[in-house]
Each structure stands twice: as structure tokens, then as C-alpha cells.
Amino acid sequence: MLWVAIIGLVMTVLAVAVAGRRTLFLYKLATVGPPAPERVEYAKAHAGEEIKAQLVEVFGQKKLLKWTPSGVAHFFVMWAFFILLTVYVEAYGAIIQGAITGRPNFHIPLVGTWAVLGFLQDFIAVACLLGLVAFAIIRMKNSPKTLGRDSRFSGSHLGGAWLVLFMIFNIIWTLFLARGAASANGNLPYDSGAFVSIPLGNLLPQSELLEEIALLLHIGFMLVFLVIVVNSKHLHIFTAPLNVLFSRRPDGLGAAPEMRVDGKPVDFEDEDLDPERLGRGKIGDTTWKGFLDFYSCTECGRCQSQCPAWNTDKPLSPKMLILDQRDHAFAVAPYLMAAKGGDGAEANPHADTDVLALLEKPLVGEDGVIHPDVLWSCTNCGACVEQCPVDIEHIDHILDMRRYQVMVESSFPSEAGVMVKNLENKGNPWGMSEMKRADWIEELATSVDGQRFEVQLVDEKMPEDTEYLFWVGCAGALEDRAKKTTKAVAELLHIAGVKFAVLGPAEACTGDPARRLGMEYLFNMLAQQNIETLNEAGVKKIVATCPHCFNTLANEYPQLGGTYEVVHHTQLLSKLVDEGLLTPVTPIEEKITYHDPCFLGRHNKVYSQPRDIMSKVPGVQTQEMHRHKDRGFCCGAGGARMWMEERIGKRINTERVDEALTTNPDTVSTACPFCMVMLGDAINEKKNSGEAKESLEVVDVAQLLIKSVKGAS
Template identity: 40%
Template sequence: MSLKSYVVIAVLGTGFSVGFYFFYRLFRYLQLGKYENRFDQIPLRLKTFAIGVLGQNKMFKDFLPGLLHAFVFWGFIIISVGTLELFVEGIFDGFNLSFIGNTPYALLLFFQDLFYVLVLGAVLFFFFRRLVLKPKRLEVLSRHSAWDAYFILTLILCIVVSSLSMNGANDLLDPHPWDTLKPFSTLFSMFYAQLPLSINALTVISEISWWVHVGAVIVFFIYLPFSKHLHIIAAAPNVFFTRLTPRGRLKKIDLGDESQTTFGAGKLEELPWKAILDGYACTECGRCNEFCPTYTTQKPLKPRSLIVNLRHHAEKKGYAIYTQDTDHPELKKDLILDVISPEAVWDCTTCGACVEACPVYIEHVDHIIDMRRNLVLMQGKMDPEAQKVFNNWENTSNPWGFSPQSRGDWAKELSLPLLSQNPNVEYLYYVGCAASFDSRNQKVARAFAILLQKAKVSFGILGSEERCNGESCRRLGNEYLAQQMIEENKKVLFKYNIKKILTTCPHCFNTLRNEYPDFDARFEVIHHTEFLKQLIQEGKLKISKQIEKKLVYHDPCYLGRYNKIYGPPRSVLQELPGTVLVEMPRHKDKGFCCGAGGGRMWLEEHRGTRINVNRVEEALALDPKVIATACPFCITMLEDGLNAKNQEKEVQTRDIAEILLEAISS
């Protein structure tokens, strides 16, 4: 081996040893998190990995930046092969990968050359975007975050330009038939050929380019553990280890486990290790902020900051623990005070917009719920409004504190069958608290019940026997009370051997469908928009009246994002003659929350501007006569927003069932 070979071995060995040491530290910090099994269902995880990492599926929701990022990612994979070839060639002169076969090697050279240019173009666009376009979601969190992006982009620029330069010089020094497969490197060859360069000069250019490439790669690798671009390494395992349970399902706490001394997460070690990996994987791209209703309405919760702060806390606390620095100030910080503010924890509507938008599958909502659980169950810290609603649920099984005996009063005029009188029905209409007690939402329940009667559906209700399913209570952090409510509700449902359940509330729908299986209760749960679409298709509901109105449809978060039910409500509306259905800019998976999710229905908004008003303003800009939706919480919040804008007489908020009933002949 030559002197260069030994120098290359020394440089690569030292550089990668330092880099691997820093990565090893991060791995040790990851072990601070609570154990959680994410090694199950490997085939499904591999499929998710293929779609989310190799396919970059979420990146394409913002198409142009997503496409260019995909070029960088795919280029990273292909160029890395060429970089490894260079490393070995630096040690063993003349080495190349042609032994894999002429055709595969020719394709490799072509795609490497192609991606050098695609990555170069993408990097230049990203510079332009940050320096000129300056989208709000890319606003920097700190001075380090600002120059970090430019430093990484510069390193990538050095890697691809040095490769093109080296190839261009080498093609002149040692021409080969393969050179025609590298059209962009050939441009460099043509440029160098126009200059009065000697063989020695070309050799120097090739050698300098080689060292720039290798040096940039080593600096990149050493710096990466300290950079927000750590996601280049961390995003892939983060996607692989994503939760595979339905997104709308909260993790169940085993309250009977006597080995558990705490509930929820009051410190870093009580969060699952995936929370720390989420921090490593965060790209600080700001997509979560862009779609977050609390960030949009100037509240303390900023999903990006939540994850970034968790990462910084994990790194500093991990360093203090593993260096046994007992006086380190990070050890004295409270997770829910110094790292994440309690206000941020309580502001979350659990709408899932952040999780939906995140290209690396970060699980913001789960971490917030863990912190709420600790605040409620361990610290007893909650808003007085939350304490009041907990008392109401505990005493009357509804959030208002109304008598349980009046739960079925809304249906008295309809002569609906009670299961206590006739248990032999096909469907239970599980009404839920809102439609049972709130006068506005009782109209929705009546409309749906009348439609069921017209379609001659075999159904019944529980009346005063119905119990709250615990959905909002769980999301407000009171897992203990919620599980009591779930057990009470289960007893009633099991008593009548319920198999099929209809709901008009997406929150009830999500809980009964996705969470009750964790409590050994499994039912076929159908949202009323799905069922109404089915009844229309089967000819059991005949539409005979014109609805000459312009409508916009608001997607309930727990129906749309959490359960991917976007089509049925729109299909029903599109069946109505004379209706003009228009979409708000933020719709379907980018839909904007009404502000009531996560138990926020029962708490006042004390910070920032009102989420429901923001949503109503978006709807009013389209000049509709009706804001249609399919959720009792959304109806309440949207009507409140219309009142705030003094538009309640000009614009109606109506449920799909109410609108359909208007179009059905008597």
C-alpha cells in the first residue's frame, strides 16, 4: 500500500471513530426512556418503513419541497455507494465496483451522476427557500438552528460538486467507455478541456476533489449527532418503530399493576424511549406547527418546540447522568414546568394534525397525554373546570352533572324502543352525552332516529341505562376515572349482548371502536354518516326534495384524521339535489380542528384567539348558507364561532342527518 493508503486509513479511522462515539452517546441517552415493545409485527413495520422512508409518502403532501427532499434522500442512498467505493479506492488504488457486473455498474454510474445534479438543484432551492422565500414554518428556534441548516447544506454541496469535479478530471486523465454514462460529469470534463491544464494540473484537481469529498463526508458524520439533521439517521428507525395500533387508541394503563409507582410522565425517564427517538428524528421542518390549531391561534403549545425541547433535555440530562455530574442543572428541571409548560400540555386538542403532518412519524399527542396523566393522577394539578367535569362524570356519568334518569328524555316523542323493553334489535344507537343532554344536539339525535325509522332499521337505545364511554375523561388525563366509566358502560353493553353500535358522535365512535378492545369489549361500530350512505345506496331512504343551498363541510378530527372517514359524509351531501358543496382550504387530512377535542370541549380557552372562530372565518370566506359537519362537539363549537362573528342568522351549522332528513319525503 502507498503512503496515501495509510493516511486514508488514519483519517477514516479517526473520523468515524469519533462519529460513532457521539452516536453511541445518543444511543445511551435513548435508554433513559421507559421500555416499550416496538419489535412486534415486523412484516407490517417493514411495509411502513418502505412507504414512509423509501417512498417518502408524507413528504409529498407539500409537493415541490417534498419532491426535492426525496431527491436528496434517494441521492443520499445512491451517492453513499459511490462514497464507499471512493473510500476503498483511496486505500487500494484502482479499486471499483465493476465486479458487480457491467450492466449493474453502468446503471450505478448513471444514477449516481443523475442524482449528483438532482441533489445539487435541491440544495440550491433549499438555500433560496430559506434566504428568500422564508416560509413561516421554517422560522428558526435558535441561532444554532439557523446556521446549522446552512452548514449542512454547504457540506452536501461540497460532496456533490467535488464528486462531479473529480469525475470530470478523471475522465480526461483516464478515458473509459463508461464515461458516456455520466453526462453531467462530462460537462465538467468539457469545461476542464477548454482550460490550458496539464496532466499534473488535472491530477491535482482530481486529488483535491477526492479529499474535499472525503473530508466533507467525515465532517458531516462527526457533526450529525449535534445537528437537527440527525434525522438523516434517526428518521428511518423512528418510522420503523412507529405505533401500529389505530391512531385514535390511547395506551391503556394497567392500574392493577402494583409494581407501578407512578402514572403518566412527570420526568424524562417516565416517557417511553420512542419519545427520545422522536426528538432525534425531528427535522424542525415546522409542518406540525403549520397545521396545529393551538400554534395557529397563538397559544403556548408549539408541537415542534415540544419535541425539540424533549431532545435537548434528553441530551443534557443523559450527559449529566452518564458522567455522574450530580450538580448539573438539567437534573433539577421538572419535565412539566421547565421543559414543557403546563399550559402547553393543557392547550392540546389532540386533533392529530401534528402527527398527520409529520414526515418522520413523531407521536406528539401520546407524549402530551402521558404528561396530562401525570398532572392529574400524580400531582393533582388541573384547571378547576377539569376538576368540576371529573366530579360530574364520577357522580352522574355525564359532563354536565344532569340526572342520569333524564338521559333518554330527548326521545320520548319518538316512541323509540328501549333495549330494556325490547333487547332483540339489530343495532344499538349509542347516543352519547352531547346528544342526550344538549338541546341543540338532541335535534341531531332525533333526525337520525327518524331516518332510521323511515328506513325500517331494527334499532333501540339504552335510555337512562346508557353511560358515558369515558372518551373525554381519558384525554383529560384521568385514566383512573375513565377506566371506571368504561367498566360501567361495558356491563350495560354486555347485559344486552350488543354486537352492532351506531353513533352520531365521532368521539364515541372512536372510543368504542378503537379503545374498547383493550378492555375486552369488541363491537362493530358504525358512524351515522357511513350508515346513512349505505341506506341511500340500498334504496331504503328516498331523496325527493331539492336543497338549494351552498354548503361547506367541516371534517371532525376524530372521524377524519383518526379514522379516515372522509368520503361518506360528502357522498351523502352530494346525493342531495340542488346542493353546492365547496371545500374549505383546510380539509380532509389537512382539516382544521374546531377546538373541542382532547376534552377541551369542557374547558374554556383562556389563551390566544379562539380556535373555533378561526375555523368559522375560513368557512365564511366561502359565503356558504350551511356549515355541514358530523360531530356534536363540532356543531357546538362552530355555532359558538358563528355567534362570535354575528353570523348565526345568516349561516346555519347542521349535521349530515339533519340536512338529509330535510331532503326525505314525509
């Protein structure tokens, strides 16, 4: 057996050396960019949360299990990696013991002869084999050759995936051969439990040579697999737990990340601030967390399959956004590392010959790594981040690239420039006078039951005995359809006895469209102005009707020192209905389908309250669209897309309304002024073309509630 041990150990040393060299290269490459200290600080300060995330997402495979059967298959294959480590301890023990004593009958101390361990090893190996079969079927059924763009694997490296499946298959069959041969020779540590290996041993001849060759094959395939893993997308086996550990919590949704230079939040007042370093313009500006995203992508395409841009024939695929950056980073890696003072020792063999030119390649541009049409197609809807099983934060990449394009290159869709100017000059995207913000108050005052309805205005300070500041938002104050929601909410709060006040002309845009466009400077300006107003007024609790305002006030203003208790109107109204302070009485005999606003649902996990309100309205019959809740489909307005033309592919709002029409609704409901506008526009087009009935309309759930509470028509 001495020769077996020598071959086995030499193979191991060689493979570990090759894999180790590659690992060092990956580490050096990942650390060429600016630091990301906030990720480490957060993980350290929230150890309990991080441990839970590891247990739930990594070991429990929570996100993957949403996708049965591929999730179940992956669950077993992943657990096979852990459990079969014990088989490798036995294999190495056997070749070493064989070399010393001449008999490879090693067992793990204490537990190594327990039938339950033998059973578990055989069971997980069989489950892994079945998982491989499931993966193969899924890949064949979803082949890009037959489904084209509709395949979630379209654009992925297919050959590499099949090679890895083949290698795992080799590991499993050699496992059974080695264990079967060991059993035939009386060397298997288990007398029972190993329900495949022992019967297989009964069929195999007694042969030391067979056992030795099988052991070497089993170890050899594992070592080749190790080298393949660190050179392929299967690197995620090692990097995914790290990526989950350093992801933003609870996920990369909700708040946009703060803009940082050299790891520190940007201070626009700082005279030493280098304006060329805002955002990300070259691959070398990527932090190590960005590189971890690149290394962790499994190319599964779940993000792509959910992306509204991809699903309406636009060039943006969140998967390719990550892969294109990764491939570019590998192509220029030696030079990036040399520039950082690394040795640049390992060049990618597939690198373009003119690597130096590649190094200067902009991240975004007509000839850049990412085409501008890709960058500007994103609605920030979060469907990609929500589905990614390894917690890749696509929106963070997109925002950082947009920040560079907008603030350094001044390069963004020209239509959005009008919105930016309006925000700068008038504090709202429509460019209307701030005095118009109070118009709805006057309209409401004269429209309620013939009696004046007084809405309290904040006069520097919140009026005594008011509980909530009602944040009306630009759309809620200035856009006719959204104003109906504003008035309905004001009336409902009044009926329920909730005391509130509004800022009126003193309210300015929260800055959400500026921030999502990449104009961080303008966002900062608007946010600081609002925070000053809110703090001076002594505001503690805010209710907002717009999910974008809600998200910005609740999740982003704390980054700038504005911390308030913020609720969306559907959360507050649902509570008031539950408490009996609002009682829907008049039946609304309609079939209604609810559209989840992305910034309310996915970004803030408010799914149940709007549905709860509708369920309390007598007569309402609800029907879910196929894509709903965490898989809801965007209306097309987020990510500042509301202010840009949609020139490529099918319009996202049309796609969403087409889906709504499949439920044959009387009404489409939602809980966002921007969704109302987008869906309303698409419904009007459908009415004009005769595809939707004339009576079909889109309303906010607050409008449904007031109709039922008041009995008004």
C-alpha cells in the same frame, strides 16, 4: 498514491470513531427510561405492515410528497444518499487500488462499468444539487425573520440547517471534481452515461495530483458530514426509519396509548401500584420510543404550521414541545445516564452549569421544561401527527404528561374539575340526571308525523331482531342542538328499516373527556362499566353519532376487552343511501361548507361519507374550506378543551368560522355534536357583530338528509 490511501483511511478511522462514540452515547441516553416492549412486539407481529410502511413512508416519502415542492426536493436529496453510496465505494476502491497498483481505476465488480450506473450517479447528484437550491429558496421565502411566528421554521435551529445544506453542496461539487479528474486521467469506470463527469473531464487537465486531492476532499467532506449528522437534527437520516418502524400503526392517531408503568399496562386494582409513577413527570420517565421521537425531529415545522393552538397565538407548538424536551434531555444526559448506571462519559458542552438542578426540573410547570399553558392548549386534533414526515407521536407525549399532572400532581385547569366531578357522580360531563338521557325519546315519540315513534330500549339484553345498538352519547342525549342529530338519525334508521335499540339511562359517558384530560383512572372506571353493560346485553354492532364516542368505542375499548363493530352514523347513512334504502328527494338549494371533525376525519379517516351524503341531496352546492380533510382545522373542543376556558389568543372556533365565512355559505355542516356547539357559538357571535347573516346555521349532515328524505322544512 500510498499517501492518499493513508490519509483517507486515517480520516475514516477518526471520523467513524467520533461518530461511533456519539452513537453509543445516543443509545445509552435513549435507554435510560422505562421500556416499551409493546412497540417491539407490534413490529414483530406485523412485519408485513412495517415493511410496507418503510417502502411507502421512508423510501416513497409519502408524507413529504404531500408538500410539493419541498417534498420533491427532499425525495431527490434522500435518494442521493442511497445511490451515491456506490460513488463512495468507487472512491474508497480507487484510493486502495491506487496504493496497490499505482492506478486508481477501480470499478465495482459486475455492474461497475455499466453506463446506466454512471448515468444514475450523475443524474441523482444533479437532482440533489437542484434540491439544495429548492431548499435554500424555501428557507429564504419562509424565513422567521420576515414571517415571524407564521414561518414554520420559527423556533428551529436555522444555522445547523444551513450548515448541512452547505456540507451536502460540498459533497456534490467534490464528487464531480473527483469524477471529472478521473475521467481526464482515463480512470473513470464509465465510457458513457456519466453525462456530467465525462464532459467535465474533457475540460480538466490530465493530473494525478488533482484526482488525488479531489478524492480526499470528497471523502473528507462526507466524513465531516457524518460527524455533523450524528450531532445535529440531521440524525433523522438514521433514526427516522426506526421511528417509523416503531410507531403506532396505522399512525399515532385514533386510540390514545394505554398507560404503562415499567412497560406493563397499568392495573388500577393492583395494590402494589406506585401512584407516583403514573404518566411522565421527569425527562427520565421517557421511554426509548420517546427518545427516538426527539432524535428524529427534523425541525421542519410542518406540525407547527398545522396546529390550531399555534395558529391562534397560543404558546403550544408541537415542534417546540419535542425540541424543548430533547434539548433538556441532552443538557442532563450525563447525569441521567450515571443514575442509570451508565458512565456518563459525554457531557453536552452547551449544558447549563447547574445541571443537577436541571435534572430535578419537572417536565411541566411554571419553571418546568414545558409550560402548563403549552400542555393544556392541545385539542388532541392530530394535525401534528398527521403531517409529521417521521411519524413523531406528539399526542402520546402530551397525554403522558397530562396523566402525571392530573393523577400525581392534581394540577390541571380548575374548570375541568367540574367536568371530572360530574363524570364521577352522574356519568356525564354536564352533571345531569341519567334519567334525562331518555328525554329525547319521548320528545321524538310525539313529534313524528302525529304518530308515536317508539325507540326500543335495551332491557339488560338487546331486543330480538335488532341489528345495531345506537350509542347516543352524552351530548346526543342531553344537549339541545345535538339532540336534533340524535332524532334525525333515529328517524332515518327507522325509515330505512334498520332495527336498533338504545341504552337510555344505562348509557354512561365513554370516558373520552376524562382520558384526554389525563384522568386515566376515571376513564378506566367508565369504560369498564360500559363494557360490562354492552357485553351483558350481547351487543355486537354499534352506531354512534359522536366521533369521540365512535373513536373510544371502536379503538380504545378493545384495550379493555370491549370489542364491537362500530360505525359512525355518516358511514351507515351513506351506505343506506347507496343501497336505495334512503332516498333524498326534496331539493335543498343551499351553499354548504363541511367542517371535518378531527376525531372522525384525521383520527379515523372518515372523509368521504359525509360528503357523499351531501352530494346525493338535490340542490346542495358544496364548497370546501381552504383547510379540509387531513388538513382540516379543529373546532377547539377536543382533548377535553370543551371543558376548559380559552383565555389565550384568538378562539379556535372563531378562527374556524372566519374561514367558513370566506366561502359565503348558507349553512355550515358537520358530523359531530361538539363541533356543532363550538361552531354554533362562534356563528352566533358573528351574527351579533353583523359579520354573518342571520339565516346562517350549523347542522349535522343527518339533519340535511332527513330534511331531504322527508321533505320537511
